[in-house]
Amino acid sequence: MLNDSELISTVEMLKYEHLDVRTVTLGINLFDCASHDLEIFKANLRKKITRLAGNLVETCNAIGDKYGIEVVNKRISISPIGVVAAPFNADQMVEIAKTLNDIAVEVGVDFIGGFSALVEKGMANGDRALIEAIPEALTQTDRICASVNVGSTRAGINMDAVLLMAKAIKRGAELTSDKDGLAAAKLCVFCNIPQDVPFMAGAYLGTGEADAVINVGVSGPGVVKRAIDRAIEAKPDLGLGDIAEIIKRTACKVTRVGELIGREVADTLDIPFGVVDLSLAPTPTVGDSVGEIFQSLGLISIGAPGSTAALAMLNDAVKKGGAFASSHVGGLSGAFIPVSEDLNIEEACRNGFLNIEKLEAMTCVCSVGLDMVAIPGNTSEETLAGIIADEMAIGMINNKTTACRLIPVPGKGAGDYAHFGGLLGHATIIDVKNCQGENSFVRHGGRIPAPIHSLKN
Amino acid sequence: MSKIIITAIGKDRPGIVSSVAGVLYQLGCNIENVSQTILQSEFAGIYIVSTPEGTDFETFSEQFHGTFDEKGLHVHIEPMALEDTQEPSGEHFIITTIGPDSRGLVYDISTVIAEAGVNIINLKAVFEGGDNPERNIMVYEVLVPDTVDRHILSGTLKEKATSLNLALTFQHKNIFDTVNRI
Numbered sequence: 001m002l003n004d005s006e007l008i009s010t011v012e013m014l015k016y017e018h019l020d021v022r023t024v025t026l027g028i029n030l031f032d033c034a035s036h037d038l039e040i041f042k043a044n045l046r047k048k049i050t051r052l053a054g055n056l057v058e059t060c061n062a063i064g065d066k067y068g069i070e071v072v073n074k075r076i077s078i079s080p081i082g083v084v085a086a087p088f089n090a091d092q093m094v095e096i097a098k099t100l101n102d103i104a105v106e107v108g109v110d111f112i113g114g115f116s117a118l119v120e121k122g123m124a125n126g127d128r129a130l131i132e133a134i135p136e137a138l139t140q141t142d143r144i145c146a147s148v149n150v151g152s153t154r155a156g157i158n159m160d161a162v163l164l165m166a167k168a169i170k171r172g173a174e175l176t177s178d179k180d181g182l183a184a185a186k187l188c189v190f191c192n193i194p195q196d197v198p199f200m201a202g203a204y205l206g207t208g209e210a211d212a213v214i215n216v217g218v219s220g221p222g223v224v225k226r227a228i229d230r231a232i233e234a235k236p237d238l239g240l241g242d243i244a245e246i247i248k249r250t251a252c253k254v255t256r257v258g259e260l261i262g263r264e265v266a267d268t269l270d271i272p273f274g275v276v277d278l279s280l281a282p283t284p285t286v287g288d289s290v291g292e293i294f295q296s297l298g299l300i301s302i303g304a305p306g307s308t309a310a311l312a313m314l315n316d317a318v319k320k321g322g323a324f325a326s327s328h329v330g331g332l333s334g335a336f337i338p339v340s341e342d343l344n345i346e347e348a349c350r351n352g353f354l355n356i357e358k359l360e361a362m363t364c365v366c367s368v369g370l371d372m373v374a375i376p377g378n379t380s381e382e383t384l385a386g387i388i389a390d391e392m393a394i395g396m397i398n399n400k401t402t403a404c405r406l407i408p409v410p411g412k413g414a415g416d417y418a419h420f421g422g423l424l425g426h427a428t429i430i431d432v433k434n435c436q437g438e439n440s441f442v443r444h445g446g447r448i449p450a451p452i453h454s455l456k457n
Numbered sequence: 458m459s460k461i462i463i464t465a466i467g468k469d470r471p472g473i474v475s476s477v478a479g480v481l482y483q484l485g486c487n488i489e490n491v492s493q494t495i496l497q498s499e500f501a502g503i504y505i506v507s508t509p510e511g512t513d514f515e516t517f518s519e520q521f522h523g524t525f526d527e528k529g530l531h532v533h534i535e536p537m538a539l540e541d542t543q544e545p546s547g548e549h550f551i552i553t554t555i556g557p558d559s560r561g562l563v564y565d566i567s568t569v570i571a572e573a574g575v576n577i578i579n580l581k582a583v584f585e586g587g588d589n590p591e592r593n594i595m596v597y598e599v600l601v602p603d604t605v606d607r608h609i610l611s612g613t614l615k616e617k618a619t620s621l622n623l624a625l626t627f628q629h630k631n632i633f634d635t636v637n638r639i
Contacts, residue, residue: 004583006637011553068628253636260635
């Protein structure tokens with residue numbers, strides 16, 4: 001029999017500290033669905049995805065019930081549509097997005113991610129068509145997520161693509177102005193995109209993966225916060241090294257839960273298990289916040305001086321704990337700081353502790369980037385491109401993944417309130433320097449070259 | 458006769474296990490399995506013992522009681538039936554109830570478990586801090602046969618728990634092992 005503290009701590013994690021399996025994401029390779037004929041292609045998509053995903057939701061629910069831990073979201077990631085559907089034009093890409101949306105409804109998943117293109121070094125016809133299609137595709141669908149990789153440490157940053165993405169973000173936001181620009185909340189721009197992320201909106205299935213794979217995203221910022229609180233309560237003079245150790249051990253336990261669930265789903269569906277992505281991904285629920293961890297660590301608020309150091313420690317400890325727990329850790333794995341999805345982070349923005357510059361600094365040490373940041377609707381394309389380029393540069397130089405999920409909220413300005421709903425939460429719009437201004441730097445276009453340390457051979 | 462079961466219950470003190478084991482050794486027996494627990498100041502131990510070839514139960518029982526210095530222990534001996542050694546097919550789950558202690562709580566929950574044809578194989582009470590009566594925890598490790606509908610059992614348990622003002626969890630044991638064991 002387990003000892004008392006083991007029993008209690010496990011029950012508390014699952015029942016009171018918001019530990020959940022945030023997503024089980026079925027990755028499906030679509031290269032064998034390729035066709036030059038749109039109707040054949042759409043039929044192939046439907047046939048393959050419904051065959052593989054038909055029992056996904058039911059299986060996740062049954063296994064979640066068995067272990068008393070909710071699988072909150074069941075999702076699908078697919079091969080990048082910009083590649084698989086390369087023969088098609090933008091209008092046809094929108095049709096494909098709508099078909100994927102119908103399939104998502106049919107199999108009961110929350111999202112399908114992978115309406116994606118990889119353009120870090122240049123854009124092919126299919127990539128251009130996809131990028132052009134993104135605003136309409138994300139407006140006319142509810143369950144499709146898009147991502148475009150515009151930079152990498154090996155290739156540099158494709159500034160032409162950055163500018164196109166700024167345009168796409170603005171356009172998508174405008175088309176969904178009645179929902180505060182919701183389309184932009186389903187679109188990520190990446191540098192060094194991982195090919196096995198189970199979280200949305202950045203999930204897609206990269207090349208080199210199996211025909212189908214189960215990836216798991218497990219989260220639990222509340223569990224980490226409570227572990228820190230208990231430790232400091234027991235010993236107020238605890239050093240940061242010891243606190244990092246506690247975070248690491250907690251992350252290990254959380255990852256083990258995710259792997260248990262993921263492997264059992266994979267075994268039941270007879271699909272290979274891929275990775276566990278241990279990311280502290282908050283939700284707009286009290287007690288499920290990354291921002292609150294900063295307060296537990298002694299900061300008045302996330303964003304106060306010391307926050308970048310705290311986040312560096314947190315992100316690193318989470319990765320170490322996850323790496324010990326499983327030999328198949330992947331995706332983003334670390335700590336997210338999505339503004340609208342975390343009540344505490346949103347409050348920090350509202351109270352002036354966090355601005356876009358501080359957020360950008362913190363993205364140097366977190367596992368994602370500028371995530372779910374609401375900015376003024378009249379932010380110019382060039383300024384938006386500049387913000388994206390800055391974030392991409394952090395990723396490129398530091399050989400890490402960075403991303404932007406920015407929402408220019410139509411008709412609203414700094415200090416106004418944007419509401420996206422559900423897990424996407426709500427946010428105060430934060431100020432952007434040179435908001436409506438020009439930016440000749442980004443207009444140069446071309447490619448920022450890869451850094452010297454990319455020459456690793 | 459192949460095996461016997463010896464149950465010893467009484468005031469805990471040093472030397473109980475060695476005295477039982479000593480007598481069994483003298484009588485030529487082998488302890489095949491043993492489980493013991495101490496609850497506050499009370500000892501309880503169960504021994505599954507194989508006896509020498511040709512020993513009959515009555516003779517053994519007489520010899521044991523004659524040799525063992527019981528010193529306040531209650532000792533019960535009985536033969537073990539062959540089917541007792543076979544565990545039914547099923548999976549181990551952990552049920553916890555969390556909330557204020559009340560008279561009949563264990564009876565109510567264990568009756569639901571029994572009526573479903575499920576066996577409780579381990580039971581312990583965990584009190585998380587004496588000044589928080591809301592957080593008394595009972596832990597039941599149960600073996601749920603494959604023939605039992607777990608969803609119906611879970612629903613009935615949760616209904617009963619709600620009526621007793623308790624929170625209840627019902628989870629496969631693997632998750633506890635996975636989280637706490639490397």
